[in-house]
Structure formats: C-alpha cells, structure tokens
Amino acid sequence: MELTASLIIGVVLFGIGLYGALSQTNLVMIMMGVELMLGAAMLNLVVFWRYLHPETYSLQMFVLVGMTVMALEAAVGFAVATQRFRSKGSVETEEASNLKEEQ
Amino acid sequence: MLILIIIIPITAALGVLMLREKNAHRVAVTGSLLSLLLAGYIVWQVAAGKGITNEFAGLPGIPFILHAGQFSAIVLLIVTFVAFFIFLYSIGYMSLEKGKKTFWAGMSLFLAAMQLLVLSNDWVSFIMGWELTGFASYRLIATWHHQQDAREGSAKAFMITRITDMGLYLGVFLIFLQTGSSVIDIPIENLTSLAGFAILFAVMGKSAQVPFQSWLSGAMAGPTPVSSLLHSATLVAAGIILLLKSYHLLPAEVLPWIAATGGITIVAAGLTAVFSDDLKQMLAASTSSHLGFMVLAVGAGYPGAAAAHLLAHAFMKSSLFLGAGIWQHDYESTSFNKIRAAGKHYKFIYLLFALSAAALAGIPPLIGYFSKDAVLAAGLKSNSAFWYFSAATAGALLSALYAGRALSLLWNGNSKSNEAIPVWWMRTGMIFPAVLIIAGGFFLKPVLKFMHLVMPHSTAAIAIGIAAAVIGLATGWLFLSKQYKNAVANFIRNNYTIAGGYRRWVVEPALQLAQMTVSVDKVLDKMVDGTGTMFYQLSRAVFIFEKIIGYLVQGIGQLGIWLGHITDKSDDAGIDEAVRGIANFFKKLGVKGQKLQNGMVHRELLWSVAGFIGFILILIVLNL
Numbered sequence: 194m195e196l197t198a199s200l201i202i203g204v205v206l207f208g209i210g211l212y213g214a215l216s217q218t219n220l221v222m223i224m225m226g227v228e229l230m231l232g233a234a235m236l237n238l239v240v241f242w243r244y245l246h247p248e249t250y251s252l253q254m255f256v257l258v259g260m261t262v263m264a265l266e267a268a269v270g271f272a273v274a275t276q277r278f279r280s281k282g283s284v285e286t287e288e289a290s291n292l293k294e295e296q
Numbered sequence: 297m298l299i300l301i302i303i304i305p306i307t308a309a310l311g312v313l314m315l316r317e318k319n320a321h322r323v324a325v326t327g328s329l330l331s332l333l334l335a336g337y338i339v340w341q342v343a344a345g346k347g348i349t350n351e352f353a354g355l356p357g358i359p360f361i362l363h364a365g366q367f368s369a370i371v372l373l374i375v376t377f378v379a380f381f382i383f384l385y386s387i388g389y390m391s392l393e394k395g396k397k398t399f400w401a402g403m404s405l406f407l408a409a410m411q412l413l414v415l416s417n418d419w420v421s422f423i424m425g426w427e428l429t430g431f432a433s434y435r436l437i438a439t440w441h442h443q444q445d446a447r448e449g450s451a452k453a454f455m456i457t458r459i460t461d462m463g464l465y466l467g468v469f470l471i472f473l474q475t476g477s478s479v480i481d482i483p484i485e486n487l488t489s490l491a492g493f494a495i496l497f498a499v500m501g502k503s504a505q506v507p508f509q510s511w512l513s514g515a516m517a518g519p520t521p522v523s524s525l526l527h528s529a530t531l532v533a534a535g536i537i538l539l540l541k542s543y544h545l546l547p548a549e550v551l552p553w554i555a556a557t558g559g560i561t562i563v564a565a566g567l568t569a570v571f572s573d574d575l576k577q578m579l580a581a582s583t584s585s586h587l588g589f590m591v592l593a594v595g596a597g598y599p600g601a602a603a604a605h606l607l608a609h610a611f612m613k614s615s616l617f618l619g620a621g622i623w624q625h626d627y628e629s630t631s632f633n634k635i636r637a638a639g640k641h642y643k644f645i646y647l648l649f650a651l652s653a654a655a656l657a658g659i660p661p662l663i664g665y666f667s668k669d670a671v672l673a674a675g676l677k678s679n680s681a682f683w684y685f686s687a688a689t690a691g692a693l694l695s696a697l698y699a700g701r702a703l704s705l706l707w708n709g710n711s712k713s714n715e716a717i718p719v720w721w722m723r724t725g726m727i728f729p730a731v732l733i734i735a736g737g738f739f740l741k742p743v744l745k746f747m748h749l750v751m752p753h754s755t756a757a758i759a760i761g762i763a764a765a766v767i768g769l770a771t772g773w774l775f776l777s778k779q780y781k782n783a784v785a786n787f788i789r790n791n792y793t794i795a796g797g798y799r800r801w802v803v804e805p806a807l808q809l810a811q812m813t814v815s816v817d818k819v820l821d822k823m824v825d826g827t828g829t830m831f832y833q834l835s836r837a838v839f840i841f842e843k844i845i846g847y848l849v850q851g852i853g854q855l856g857i858w859l860g861h862i863t864d865k866s867d868d869a870g871i872d873e874a875v876r877g878i879a880n881f882f883k884k885l886g887v888k889g890q891k892l893q894n895g896m897v898h899r900e901l902l903w904s905v906a907g908f909i910g911f912i913l914i915l916i917v918l919n920l
C-alpha cells in the first residue's frame with residue numbers, strides 16, 4: 194500500500210516535470226522540469242529500495258551518483274543559459290531559431 | 297762481284313723508266329757498255345785461272361749461286377758483246393720510232409735476265425733468269441702495242457713458251473727430288489728419263505723447235521733490234537744454253553729424241569725459210585733451223601759443236617736482222633715485194649748483209665763455215681750417222697738456198713729509196729759483228745778448248761759442207777723465184793698449220809672453256825642471287841606476318857577502347873546516375889531532416905520525449 198502510494202507520488206512528480214519541460218519556453222524552466230523528472234526517478238529508486246530490499250546498501254551509492262549527475266547537469270545547463278543570455282540577451286527558446294541548420 | 301753485272305742493266309732499266317725519254321738511250325747504252333767491260337774483266341780473271349763463284353742466301357737449303365767458269369764466262373762475253381752493238385744500232389733505229397721507253401727499259405731488263413741465266417749455277421736462279429727473259433720478250437715484242445699483230449705475236453710467244461716452261465719446272469723438280477740439291481754442275485748418275493724429256497720439252501718451246509716454232513714468226517712483229525737480240529742470238533739460245541748446262545745430267549736414252557727434234561726442225565724450218573715472202577719471217581725460220589743444228593749436235597753427243605754454232609750463229613743472225621731493220625725503216629716493211637733491190641741503194645749495208653748470209657751458208661773462211669763444219673762432223677761421227685748427217689746436210693743446203701734467194705731478191709730488180717734515214721749508228725752497230733764474222737772463225741777452236749769442249753772435225757764433212765754451200769747459194773741466186781703461191785708452198789710458209797693449227801686446237805677450245813666457265817659463273821651468280829632474294833622475300837613475308845600480328849594487337853586494343861567507351865557511358869549514365877540518385881535521395885532526406893533542427897528547441901524537446909515514450913511502449917509490448 195505504501196509502495197503504491199509512493200510510486201504514484203513519484204509518477205505525479207515525473208508528470209509535472211515532463212509537462213513543465215515540454216510546455217515552458219524559458220530555458221531555466223525547462224531545466225527545472227528536467228530536475229523534477231530526475232528527482233522523481235530518484236524517488237522511485239529510493240521507494241523500491243525501502244520497501245523491497247532495505248538490506249542492500251549499494252543502492253544508496255547509486256542515488257548519490259544520480260544526485261551528483263543532477264547537479265553537474267544543472268551546472269552545465271546554467272552555464273549554457275548564462276552564456277546564451279550574455280550573447281543574446283534572453284533565454285527564451287522561441288527566439289533561438291538562429292540555432293537551426295543552415296539551408 | 298758477279299751480281300754487279302746483273303744489277304747494272306737492271307739499274308739502267310729503272311733509270312730509263314724514271315728519266316725523260318730523250319735520255320733513255322744514253323742510260324741503257326751506258327749500262328750495256330759497263331756490262332761488256334765487266335764481262336771482259338770476268339773473262340780475263342777466269343783465263344788467269346780464277347773462276348769466280350758467288351753464293352747468296354736463297355731458299356732454305358737452296359742458295360743462289362752465280363758461277364763464272366770457262367763456259368759461262370765466254371757465253372757471257374758473247375752475250376754482252378752482241379747486246380752492246382745491237383744497243384748502238386738501236387740508237388739509230390729507235391730514233392725514228394715510238395715506244396722508246398718501253399724498248400730501252402725492256403732491253404736492259406732482258407740483258408740483266410740473260411746474264412743471270414748464263415751465270416747461274418743453281419736451278420732456281422736459272423729459272424728466274426729464264427722467266428725474266430720470257431717476260432722481257434713479251435714486253436718487247438709488244439713495244440708498238442697499238443698494232444694488233446704486235447699484241448697477238450707477243451701473246452702467242454708468251455703463251456707457247458710458258459707452256460713449254462712447265463717442262464723446265466718439271467725437270468728441275470725431278471732433279472731436285474732425285475738428288476736433293478739444286479746446284480747445276482754436280483754430276484748426277486741415272487737421272488730419270490722423264491726429267492730429260494721434260495727439259496727437252498722446255499728447249500723445244502724456248503728455242504722454237506718443231507712443233508712450237510710458230511711463235512717465232514709472230515715475234516717478228518716487234519722492233520728489229522728486239523728480233524735481232526732476243527730472237528736470234530740470245531733468248532732462243534737460252535734453250536741451247538740449258539741443254540749445254542745440263543748435258544752432263546741427261547740420260548742416254550733421251551739423246552736420240554733430242555737429235556730427232558733438232559733434225560726435223562732443221563728440215564721443216566729450213567723449207568719454211570725457202571718459201572717465205574718476208575725477209576724477217578725468213579730470218580725467223582732460219583733461226584729455228586739453225587737452232588735445230590745446235591740441238592742436233594747435242595743429241596749426237598757433241599755439245600762442243602753446239603756451243604761453236606751458238607757463238608757463230610749469234611753474230612751472223614743478229615747482223616742479218618740489223619740489215620733487215622735498216623731496210624724496214626726505209627720501206628716500212630720487210631716483205632720481199634717491197635724491198636726488192638734495196639741492196640742497190642744501201643751498198644755498204646748490203647755488203648755486210650751478204651757477208652753474214654754467206655757465213656750462214658757456210659762459205660770458208662767465215663765463222664759460219666767452221667761452226668757448220670763442226671755440226672756436220674758431229675752428225676757424221678755420231679751413232680745414227682745416216683739420219684743425223686743427212687739432216688744436217690739438208691739443213692746446210694737449205695741455208696745456202698734461202699741465203700742465196702734473199703741475196704738475189706735484194707739485189708736484182710728495180711726500186712726507189714728514200715735515203716733519208718740516219719744510218720750512222722746503225723752502220724756502226726753492224727760493223728763490229730761483221731769483223732768477228734770474218735775473223736772469228738780462226739778463234740773458234742781455241743775458245744772451245746778454253747771452255748773444255750771438243751770441236752769435232754771430219755774431212756768428209758768439210759767437203760760435203762762446202763759443196764752444199766756453193767750449190768745452194770748458186771741455185772738460190774739464179775733459180776729460185778721471188779714468189780711461191782701454190783698451196784704446198786703456202787702450207788710450208790705458214791709453219792705447217794695442220795687442221796687449223798694451234799688456233800683451232802688450242803686457242804679456241806681454251807677460249808670456249810673460258811666462255812663456258814663464264815656462263816657457269818653467271819649461273820652460280822644467279823643462284824646465289826636467287827637464294828638471297830628468296831631469303832629477302834621470306835623476311836618480307838615474316839614482316840607481313842608481323843604486320844598481321846600488329847593489326848591483331850591493334851584490333852584488340854581498339855576493342856578494349858570500345859569496351860571502355862561503353863563502360864564509360866554506362867558508368868556515366870547508369871552507375872553514376874544511380875549513385876547520384878541515392879545521394880540526392882539522402883540529400884532530400886537530409887533536407888527534410890534539417891527541419892527537425894530548425895532551431896526551435898521546444899519542438900526538438902517534444903520530439904525526443906515522443907521518441908522516448910514510443911520506445912517504452914515497444915518494450916512493454918514486446919515484454920522485455
């Protein structure tokens with residue numbers, strides 16, 4: 194029962210994150226969505242560990258690695274956003290059409 | 297020392313050839329005079345008891361030996377004496393004629409060769425002298441080489457003597473094989489008779505014996521001094537000298553044959569002389585006849601008589617020829633028709649001529665009487681006295697006959713004369729031999745004794761000889777006609793040409809043979825040519841074959857090129873288009889794919905999410 198409920202929370206979080214990543218035009222908001230999805234995935238991981246194999250410690254390391262990846266990815270993404278802002282003055286994705294392939 | 301007497305005339309000959317023509321006679325006469333003086337000196341030395349012998353290095357084991365003993369010294373002296381006075385005569389004779397250089401050079405060369413022949417004591421140098429005299433004769437007869445009869449006569453003389461020279465070669469080879477030495481005066485026992493016959497053969501040719509006497513008639517086409525020196529006194533006497541030098545070698549069975557040859561020649565040539573119609577031809581036949589006397593004497597076994605007659609005949613005949621030469625100059629011919637009564641205009645010359653002719657007939661006390669008497673005696677004392685003596689007597693009679701006839705023809709009758717010839721030199725040349733003819737008879741016997749030869753003597757021979765001489769001269773003067781035109785006389789005059797003579801039996805077959813070999817040669821030539829052409833054609837055929845291969849290769853190449861063109865086109869049209877089509881397709885695909893990257897980040901994100909969800913669905917469906 195607790196397992197299913199936690200999983201549903203995880204799913205809801207993932208869904209929100211996904212909706213946010215898809216519908217937001219601002220790069221920062223897209224990044225937030227991605228973070229949420231990652232968080233939801235990690236929540237799933239932790240839930241499955243807590244309720245199925247609580248004696249295995251190696252999953253804790255896996256979650257920590259995931260968290261590190263989240264952080265790094267966020268850092269790189271914000272660096273790109275910062276750089277974009279410095280050159281173009283905005284981070285809206287709708288205005289980034291100059292990234293397209295040259296015809 | 298002895299070699300000098302040979303070198304001097306050779307040097308003179310070279311000098312004549314190198315200097316100008318007007319000096320030619322001076323050089324030649326000087327050479328001859330020096331030779332005469334040297335010969336006199338040699339005789340003086342030999343008479344003092346010192347025979348001179350010079351040996352020279354010749355072939356290995358066969359040295360050249362020149363020897364002046366009693367016999368050769370006297371003969372040498374006679375040769376140079378006669379030569380010198382003929383040279384003097386020739387100064388006058390050749391002053392009016394062309395061909396001086398050839399003449400004088402040839403005469404000097406001849407003199408040198410004759411001296412070599414006389415002095416040689418080994419067979420090799422003897423043959424050298426023999427051959428050189430033959431060559432000099434060939435050159436001299438053809439002095440006036442623009443005349444056809446001179447060329448023909450010269451060739452005939454040379455060919456006939458050359459063929460008979462083979463006898464000499466054969467004889468010398470046999471002597472050398474049998475004894476191993478080439479020295480002449482060594483005694484040999486039992487020489488093969490073949491060698492004797494071979495030597496006889498050579499003598500027959502060189503001394504114009506039957507059947508080879510016709511070359512002498514042809515040789516009369518040369519200048520008269522040539523006839524006088526060569527063909528009466530010396531060259532034809534070379535045969536007799538050969539017989540005398542080799543007398544000690546000759547085997548006994550050859551001697552009768554020698555005598556037979558001599559005997560037949562005496563009579564046959566004597567008849568030719570009687571019937572002749574030209575003075576020089578008569579003298580030529582008479583030379584043959586008198587050489588026959590000498591050969592007969594050798595065959596009869598008395599070489600002394602032959603030597604005596606050799607010496608006497610040299611003077612007589614040469615002086616007769618010299619006289620004939622003077623008339624030849626004036627009348628441009630020696631035919632009896634032309635020189636009728638020529639003697640009346642040249643009385644002194646006629647006197648000398650008559651003297652020599654009388655000596656030839658054998659009238660005492662001229663030299664001819666003594667020598668002919670010796671030959672007659674030799675014939676009488678020999679083994680077959682009947683034949684030899686009758687032949688000799690017939691010869692004596694005939695000599696007197698033609699001598700008388702010639703004298704008659706030259707005196708009786710009418711003729712004109714030009715009298716414009718300078719006869720001084722010619723007269724001088726004739727005088728000295730005439731002196732010897734008159735005085736020499738008394739010296740013959742002592743000279744022969746000096747030469748260690750015996751001169752036979754017989755009263756019967758003397759009587760018959762004088763009778764023959766007187767009868768013959770009288771008959772010849774009074775009775776013999778000036779022309780004989782019947783067939784028999786013509787036959788005899790033309791040297792007994794039997795069935796066409798040498799011309800038909802020797803000359804023409806030889807020429808035919810030559811023609812045949814020319815045709816054979818031509819055929820061989822054609823064959824060689826044909827072979828060459830055949831191979832050439834073959835090579836050309838091979839070349840065509842090569843051409844075919846060339847075409848073939850070219851064709852293959854063309855095929856390849858054509859294939860290349862096709863593949864080129866198919867490449868271009870087909871494969872290239874296909875590739876281009878694929879490329880275009882992918883390009884279009886790319887263009888379309890480009891739209892995925894239109895810079896709209898949102899949309900791109902949407903695509904990635906959709907793709908991800910699709911992937912999850914597939915996994916769920918496939919139960920993985």
